[in-house]
Amino acid sequence: xxxxxxxxxxxxxxxxxxxxxxxxxxxxxxxxxxxxxxxxxxxxxxxxxxxxxxxxxxxxxxxxxxxxxxxxxxxxxxxxxxxxxxxxxxxxxxxxxxxxxxxxxxxxxxxxxxxxxxxxxxxxxxxxxxxxxxxxxxxxxxxxxxxxxxxxxxxxxxxxxxxxxxxxxxxxx
Numbered sequence: 001x002x003x004x005x006x007x008x009x010x011x012x013x014x015x016x017x018x019x020x021x022x023x024x025x026x027x028x029x030x031x032x033x034x035x036x037x038x039x040x041x042x043x044x045x046x047x048x049x050x051x052x053x054x055x056x057x058x059x060x061x062x063x064x065x066x067x068x069x070x071x072x073x074x075x076x077x078x079x080x081x082x083x084x085x086x087x088x089x090x091x092x093x094x095x096x097x098x099x100x101x102x103x104x105x106x107x108x109x110x111x112x113x114x115x116x117x118x119x120x121x122x123x124x125x126x127x128x129x130x131x132x133x134x135x136x137x138x139x140x141x142x143x144x145x146x147x148x149x150x151x152x153x154x155x156x157x158x159x160x161x162x163x164x165x166x167x168x169x170x171x172x173x
Contacts, residue, residue, distance in 0.1 A: 046112035
């Protein structure tokens with residue numbers, strides 16, 4: 001099973017602007033998202049990300065199994081295909097693998113990403129770096145994860161100025 005963080009960020013490291021604003025993200029091209037999305041069978045997201053996505057006019061992930069990770073247990077999975085998990089992350093991945101998951105998209109947010117990095121549970125990171133400075137908002141990475149050396153697999157530059165970086169995350173034995 002492969003766990004991939006596939007995320008868009010501003011040049012100054014924000015995945016959302018103030019008030020969870022996502023309007024700064026480029027929508028002029030697909031930037032490989034459709035192919036990536038078609039390759040995954042399971043999504044994992046944090047409670048905050050779930051609440052933001054749930055506010056969209058339509059749940060965009062109805063064709064995928066989705067897991068919301070919440071340590072506090074204050075989330076109700078009232079969206080079809082969504083379950084809530086409150087245990088430890090290695091157990092979650094083992095359960096998903098036992099259920100047949102092969103390609104997992106770690107959707108976000110920053111707290112969950114930090115937890116996955118701490119547990120060394122991310123295999124790949126794809127960052128779409130938008131040439132935008134937001135100045136404030138929701139950071140991609142919070143402090144407190146271990147030093148992690150990444151191996152660049154590909155870098156793609158688009159005419160729009162967006163640069164997409166694909167990394168392999170080696171797992172130390």
